Amino acid sequence: MKVLGIILAGGGSAILPLTIKRASAAVPMFGKYRAIDFTLSNMVNSGITKVGIVTQYNPRSLMDHLGSGKDWDLDRKRGGLFILQPYLSVGSGKIGYKGTADALFQNMTLFRRGDEDYVLIGSGDHIYNMDFTDLFKQHIMAGVDVTLVVKELDETYDLTQYGIVEVDDKDNVIGFEEKPSNPKTNLAFLGIYFMSKYLLMDLLYATVPHGGYNLLLDVLLPNMHKFRFKVYRFKGYWRNIKKSINEYYRTNMDGLRKEVRDELFHAPSRIYTKSKDLPPPKITATGHVENSIVADGCIVSGTVRNSILFRDVHVKAGAVVENSLILEGTRVGEGSYVSYAIVDKDSVIRPGKIIRGNKDRVLAFEKASVL
Numbered sequence: 186m187k188v189l190g191i192i193l194a195g196g197g198s199a200i201l202p203l204t205i206k207r208a209s210a211a212v213p214m215f216g217k218y219r220a221i222d223f224t225l226s227n228m229v230n231s232g233i234t235k236v237g238i239v240t241q242y243n244p245r246s247l248m249d250h251l252g253s254g255k256d257w258d259l260d261r262k263r264g265g266l267f268i269l270q271p272y273l274s275v276g277s278g279k280i281g282y283k284g285t286a287d288a289l290f291q292n293m294t295l296f297r298r299g300d301e302d303y304v305l306i307g308s309g310d311h312i313y314n315m316d317f318t319d320l321f322k323q324h325i326m327a328g329v330d331v332t333l334v335v336k337e338l339d340e341t342y343d344l345t346q347y348g349i350v351e352v353d354d355k356d357n358v359i360g361f362e363e364k365p366s367n368p369k370t371n372l373a374f375l376g377i378y379f380m381s382k383y384l385l386m387d388l389l390y391a392t393v394p395h396g397g398y399n400l401l402l403d404v405l406l407p408n409m410h411k412f413r414f415k416v417y418r419f420k421g422y423w424r425n426i427k428k429s430i431n432e433y434y435r436t437n438m439d440g441l442r443k444e445v446r447d448e449l450f451h452a453p454s455r456i457y458t459k460s461k462d463l464p465p466p467k468i469t470a471t472g473h474v475e476n477s478i479v480a481d482g483c484i485v486s487g488t489v490r491n492s493i494l495f496r497d498v499h500v501k502a503g504a505v506v507e508n509s510l511i512l513e514g515t516r517v518g519e520g521s522y523v524s525y526a527i528v529d530k531d532s533v534i535r536p537g538k539i540i541r542g543n544k545d546r547v548l549a550f551e552k553a554s555v556l
Contacts, residue, residue, distance in 0.1 A: 186321060189235055189301040189382060190228040193285055194221060194309040196242035197427045202551035203529060207246035209427045210238075210309030213512050213530070215440045215449075216480035216495050219250050220426055221309040222458045223449075229257050230454040231317035233305065235264035237295050239288045241271055241281060250459050257457050267295060284398030290389045296382055304385055306378040306400070312436050313423040314449050314456060317379075320417045324379050330412035331384075331405060333358065334377035336419045346428055348374035348401070350416060358414035361406055372416070375423060378405070384412075422448050434527060434547045437493055437510050441476055463496055471502045480513075487517065495530070504534075508544070532556065 197209025204212065210221040221238070228236055236259060240247055253259075254266030269292045273280040282288035289296075296304070303324075305317060315334075324332045335350050349368045351360030362369065378400075388404050397403030405414075422445055424436040439445045450456055463482035468474055472485040479485060482497035487504030495513040500506055503520040510527045517523065518536035525542030528534065529552040538556055542548035550556060 186303065186325075187299075187301040188231075188233050188317075188321065189237070189296070189299055189304045190233040191237050191239060191289070191304060191306045192221065192224050192228075192309045193288070193306065193376075194238055194240040194244075194247060195427065197310060199427060199429050200433050201430075202549055203430075203433065203527070204243065205551050207243050208240055208309070210240070211243075211247040211250055212310070212426065212433065213495055214312065214426070214437060216478045216493055217461075218456065218458045219247075220312065221247065221250070222456055223312050223314065224307045224309055225257055226456045227313070227315050227317060227454070228305065228307070229259065229457070231321075233317075234259070234261065235267075235299060235301065237267040237269050237292065238309070239269045239282075239285075239292070241288070244268070244270060252459065256459050269295065284403070285400040286389060286393050286404045287398040289385070289400065290393040293386065293389070296386050299382075301382055304378075304380060304382045308376040308425070308427075310427040311376060311423065311425050312449070313375075313419070313421060314452050314454055315419060315421065316454055320379055323417055324415075327415055328413075329357075329415040330380060331414045332379040333414060333416050334375045334379075334419055335372050335416045336375055336423055338371050338373045342373070343428075344368040344371060344373065347425075350374050352416055356416050356418070358409065358416060361409070363402065374401075375419060376425075379417075430527070430549050431547055434510065438491075438508075440478060440493065441491065461496065466494075469502075472500070487519075501536070526550070528556070529554065 194208045194210035197204040212220050214220055259266040271281045349362045349365055350372045353359050392404045426433040426436050466479040466483040469486040473488045475490045477489045478493040480496045483494045485500045486502040487500040490507045492506050492509045494511050497514050498511045500517045501519040504517045505522045507524045509523050512530040514531040515528050517534045520536055521534050521538040523540045525547050526540045527549040532554040534556045
């Protein structure tokens with residue numbers, strides 16, 4: 186069975202200032218990863234060798250990270266990695282995607298020229314480790330038209346921020362509410378679709394030219410009465426970092442929990458990322474680290490507690506970093522104090538500076554800040 190993978194890499198306005206200069210799918214995670222690494226690795230681990238990345242907002246950082254796809258074994262003669270950016274054609278007079286369905290419709294050539302029978306669509310800013318082969322098997326054996334991946338969310342999620350699915354006793358979809366104020370269930374749609382490529386093409390041709398630009402709301406849901414929709418239940422760790430700065434912070438801090446690290450990174454399926462030739466982290470005689478992730482290239486001469494230091498971060502003597510995310514290339518000056526903060530890459534925290542957030546209001550600073 187041949188499957189075409191599509192990853193939607195959006196803008197992420199809810200996690201500003203981290204997305205001022207990058208797409209949400211390119212936001213750094215867990216010390217050395219990017220958000221898109223998870224969905225992309227899941228697809229590759231599931232046998233998908235042709236993946237299209239739909240991107241529009243601030244794509245430079247994302248493209249630099251993906252390169253030719255070599256780190257995911259996607260630099261190949263057949264299939265491989267395709268960056269699907271909007272373009273301006275002679276005489277068209279417009280540029281840009283109006284929505285997810287319009288983005289797919291404008292790249293219909295990728296569908297027409299491939300020999301894949303099915304398409305798997307996911308989001309580039311979701312954090313999880315999933316083997317899609319069980320999803321493929323369930324879809325084929327059930328003989329349904331569209332399969333939606335869902336998860337029962339607990340109290341740590343805000344259900345009003347998700348699409349809520351209603352199902353019957355055989356897991357057929359009988360109702361769907363987008364971000365309801367009073368959710369009827371806790372069964373949330375994870376933004377992952379699996380269906381026939383040819384059915385998707387027909388629906389796009391029938392909808393987009395008439396002004397339906399959203400894949401879920403304009404293309405799929407209005408056709409629920411015509412086709413059979415079924416859910417696939419995912420029970421593992423899953424987070425959508427694009428919901429808010431606090432959600433991005435919380436997801437990264439979950440990486441300090443052993444059970445989350447084991448599921449994401451020590452499972453049979455690996456998560457791949459762009460490799461960089463940096464030396465191992467160094468903790469000097471004056472350095473102290475507790476319950477933290479310290480990535481390669483870091484030099485710690487101060488104190489780091491319950492935090493994540495991304496690649497090539499230097500924490501000078503006397504500095505204290507607590508409950509914070511310090512992104513790549515940042516320098517933390519002598520005697521400074523950082524608590525409950527997200528400091529984007531290549532920033533400088535001056536000696537003696539105090540940055541103090543709290544667990545309900547995490548402070549976030551944009552790339553290359555001088556604090």
